[in-house]
Amino acid sequence: MKTYNTRYSDYDALDKYIRENEIDKNGNILIQIFSDISNKKLLSEVIKSLKEILPQAKIIGATSSAGILDGKTVGESLILSITVFEKTKVKSIIIKEDISDYSKGLLLGKKLISPKVKAIISFISSKIDGEEFLDGINSVNSEVVVAGGVAGRAKFKDKEYVFTEEGIESKAVVAISLEGEELWVNNFSNFNWIPIGKEYVVTEAEGKIIKSIDNIPATDFYKKYIGITNKNKVSRIGARFPLMVKKKNIYLSRTVVRFTEDQGIILTSKINTGEKIRLGYGDMSEIIKGSDTLYESINNTPVESLFIYSSTSRRFFLKKTADVEISPLCSSSSTSGFYMKGEFNNINNANMLFTDTMTILTLSENKDKRIKIHSAINQRALISSCTEKTILYNLIKTTGEELTEINLRLEEKVLEKTKELKSQYFTDSLTGLQNRNKLTKDLCNNKYSKLALIDINYFKGINDFYGNNVGDSVLAELGRIIKIYSDEVSLQCFRLNSDVFAVALEREKFNLDFLEKIEILHKIIDEQCFYYREFKIFLSSTIGVAINEERLLEKAEMALNYAKRNKKSIQIYNENSDLSKDIEENLTWIKKIKDAINEDRIAPFFQPIVNNHSGNVEKYEALIRMIDEDGRAIAPYYFLDKAIKSNLYSQLTKIMLEKTFNAFKNSDYEFSINLLLEDIDNEETRNLIFQKLKEAKNPNKVVFEIVESEGIEKFDEVSKFIDKVKEMGAKVAIDDFGTGYSNFSYLMKLNVDYIKIDGSIIKDVRKDRAAEVVAKTIVTFAKELGIRTIAEFVSEEEIYNKVKSIDIDFSQGYYFSEPKAKL
Template sequence: MTNINKSLYLIAITAITFFMLNELSSLWFGIEKEKEAIYQKDKTVLDNLMKAQLENVKILSDLLSSNEFVIKGYEENDPEIIRRYISPIWNKVRHEKLTYEIHFFKPPAISFVNFSNFNTIGNDVSDVRADIQWVTTSFKPSTHLLMCKSYAGLRATEPIFDKYGNILGGLSLGKKIDWIPNVLKENSEHDSFLVYERNATNTLVQKYYNSFIEDKEIIGNYILADRTINIPAEKIEQIDFKKKIQKIELNEKTYYLNIYPIVDFNKNTMGYVCTLTTLDQFFEKFEIDLLKSFLLIFGTAFIIFYLTRRRTNTILKKISFIKQLTNKIKNKDFTRLHEIPLAKNDNSLWELQNNIITMGLELEKSYNFLKEENKEKDQKLFEQFYYDALTKLPNRNKLFEDLKFDPRSFIALLDIKDFKQINDVFGFEIGNLVLEQVTKTSLTEITGYYYNIYRIGSDRFIIKNNVLMEQEDFIEFIQKIMNSIENDTIHTDDDISVSIEMYAGICFDKESKLAKAEMALTKAKRQSKDYVVYNENDTEKTLHSQNLNTINKIKTAVENDNILVYFQGIVNKNEKIRKYEALVRLQDGDTVLSPYFFLDIAQKTKYYPSITKAVITKTFEQFEDKEFLFSINLSASDILNEETNRFIKQQLRDSHHANNAVFEILESEEIYNLQDVQNFLQEIKHLGAKIAIDDFGTGYSNFSHLLNIEPDFLKIDGSLIKNIDTDLRAQQVVKSIITFAKESDIKTIAEFVHSQDVFEVCKELGIDEFQGYLFSEPSPTI
């Protein structure tokens, strides 16, 4: 194929491409226009149907409100007159389904004669019949929709006057609206269904409510009523009723769902009429128009192709040359640009060539500049990924990279003793200063060439040897490091002196070094030793055996519904119980285990979500008929589990006491740093629940981050409360928490209140509520 032919084919393809883009644009705008047209057409049909029905009811209400026997019954205060003369009319219109209700009232809204239920005479229905009050006070008729005590329907309300124009009472005629889907389909040929807002039925008396929902389906916050097509419950849950037009997949077919709100007399939305439409006819017409347009474009392109073929050779050569230039620019080869002089020809292609050369030279300058700039950015990203921002030490990522190339090296995991208390007592700035000083004066100055040091956590460091050595020499070096740190006192500008001690876990194995060093560190802390060397025989096997035994107990308890919930009361300053905290327990034969013996292991198994669900389910059941607030503990892992997350929100939607639920979130870095956690907290607050931050003051406390969560309660950690009657430092920390909480309108709760002295100090400091064995021990009953 010659260059000329290629160019002409390219022109043809380009024309077709523009054609297709134009048609696609027309299709998109056409679809939007057609959707709106169908929506408005169905709306017109629905409006006309509703208007016609309201007119029918209005005509009847006009006749009855002016009936001489009706007026006589009011004037003589004798409902039997109305009952006797209107009953034949009532029987006829009810039989012909022209109306569902004929109800006469006395001002402001006192039942006088109710043909639907004669036993209601004398009842005041002003709480649900604002329309009657309006009619009997404004003296004006009204036609509208309303959900009253017995049904949802169209209503015509008329004032009744005596011959002197004095108001005697009011008349309400009503007709149910369940007929709408079937009649709407007859007039529009579109399937439809009727959905009520669940809270709109709050006005229904219980016996009428039971009758109302007999042939309907409750789905979350909605009630699915009459329909001309089967709609699965999960589809209703997916619908956004605030959006008037949306797509929906039903029976393997795509529909457009049109939503028309039903607004009652009080301007509240009581439900929605929804129609299902398709664009089949639109697409059929579009395909025909598309074919016509394509044939026209194809014929035109062919003519242009034929007429311009002889004139394209030179153009194509120039285009080919320009293409070569652009490819060189694309490949960052700018050498050729310096060899080509700018042309003086006014031809547009020559001008294009000149522009491309000029642009390429400018791009060369920009590219060289960005190349240098990116080197600096790459270096910064490398440092951020592999190095700790505070101490400038290599981080966990760098450790794992280095271990790949040096699997025979030894590691020691060092942990600062009671670093949390340093943060709690002196603040984060002093805590950061301690980390910097330990790194600078004690670790990096000693390690030198033969060792690497890494910071892998808030107060955790790893030391790794870079050269082969004996295990005894490595242990001796770690002892030297720890002695150097413990002999060094850190001084701040505020004359604060801080002494540091450390634990160490050492691992000589080639596999899973960090996990094994962690086990050794845990053992060192538990046994209060300076360091422990990992030993598979006395550590891992024993630990694994204990863990497997605990996991079997958890599995049995979950399968046999032996996850128990105990409740501990929380009191106010008058020692009156205001709420309860739900506490998980596990039934193991005749023994009830506390969380200490199984919860940490459970969180690492597949059974943990089942435990969380059991606690939530049993707690909601316990308090479903009680007015106490109740709190349930959640961890960040509970929130991040999608199934547990959905389960919690569904429980809140289904509960009648969602506003009594309090979720205690364990204070951790995750609740402040993970957007998914904060989004969940906002969602459950929107559903009515309250938020408490548990164990506040345990080391992650960050007042500025706390404001983003907007909790309702702060539960001050028991470690700060248990000795607060004698520990002045604890009092200072608690005072600062209380001051912040009061300024932020957050209630405070003291945990671990075990004596009267502790209780009195907490009250004096201004804590709002109290929990502990002084008032209430955990119990399976309330």
């Protein structure tokens, strides 16, 4: 390959130059036009001439503030850089569609990048956001080197253009790709401004304007540290003291152009709110020394052609020294380029937008080819500098580097800790599986199309029998088994809470066998044997499945709850199934309960309790009722369980406490109120109970009924509550005694006043010998402890007579009265 550089004067001279150098005899030709002449008519004439003389050539170009030719800055020139390739294909593109700048980069990347493409040269108009454009390219392939930059102009009144052989545009992207297996591409850059001081945060920005830094006006910030109060001087020192923006752990320069009237700062490039910045400092002699190092690196690189895409603001800052910087390239006839508003460069496999840098692209089709650059720049040509200035620069540079290193180490630690915390937040500590937080996050991102929830049946019994350590060991092993199976069949697995796991199928993975795989997993779990010492532990599971549903987790939980209620192994959510009808019914009841609460239609109904020895009514039990819109009383059988599951139950208890205490405030009757474990666990409910007892005239007339099974489940909590209310004067009854797993030993430890014998025993006591024996046993046991007994569900005279014959103290039931709204 070879590059020919010339200035355009007219058609004939161009034609002669091309013929003399036999350029027209080659097939793969790239022509770059570097022009500081913004004359669209002239540019069109040049492109037309080139197309006529070299129709096979691909053309790319842009306007700029000045050109570079053979190691010198040139003005008022139109430079043609013609590169002839032997083994490299050239492809050009122009993008002028009205799409986002990111999409422009994405489109360019998709059209130009292929496995053999080594580099892209691209020029964009300054109306396009270079960072977003490059992000679009990086999303396709960030390793392909993108060189070039942002078009500029020599005079303020001039227009900016970018162009290819297809046309000239003022707002577009132009690019060429270089494709070849034997093309060696390298990119270099010299910046050498240094960050100083600590990091600050841009707290408000819009486009190229910073409005505030660390929540103070941007101009006040700049004046504070630079000491400039005259805004007219800013343009002269803005390049020496730029703001350094941190991107991908690299500090990039953003020159301060001027102040705005509303205390903002205008920069050469866009900046975003939240970005981190530091003040920068540039010293001419040190910047030029950086170029020395750069040229030494190029000498060790395959080079047949070299292109410079340098910065306009760098040129203005260096002034005449800009020519000194590029002077070592004067011996190379294969060198050309220009000064741009922004430069593209690939750093650490990421294409980025720079300003204030000199970037160089080198190309060669021969890995052994070199060009010799005499890199020892004549220091006498530099601006004179004293020893003190050099010492100051080195001091700033060294301390700045140390501060940067400290910041990097701190950031690494923060990132490491953030990663650790994020892992903990999304990971179950016992099993190492993903947890509910991770599943919820993934579902918010619409990641899964199928979800199964796996509930381990009766796992609480394993914890109670073997202890929590054994239970944890079983769960950890079960998690390992589920993970192994899930990995084998491409499913994601989670542990949602103590004994509930989940598996999910990612949306992009098409799998018709999801249900089959869930059935296999169900079988694996149910057949798995876990060992503890010489004991074998077997598990069983219930699974709820939701497929292609909105609110996937919610629907899977509904299916799981339905399966558990109906003792089914696996239940799939279906809009048309009984499950859906149950859900619809639940939602209807929840609305009814909420409406009843809001419209004050929750009320106590009172059922008398008769002394079996005197036959007189001595007590009442307050029973909850919901009054419907037609005035009919609805029994708790229909709504209480739904209120508990929808977190409305505590409101019902509070209403019952308020209305029942109020109903009996002037009564001598003893009255009882039912409590569940949810009430004793609820701090607000407990406090309301204690408050009502303090306010009551006769707290000794108050009885709290606790269901037997509720008391056994959390014995310590219930025992403390009983001691507290009895200390305040109230009495306590155990309700529904004789059902479930009746336990006389725990009853001995509770300081209760009444035992209410369950209605299932009482209704059969006159005709069932077993029921009679159970009732007598409870009565005998209670009398030994000094506890009085109450028979529930006494519905007829024969039952009443039988109850009295076995010496039960009180009776309650429809034989005496149904519950009524008034005493």
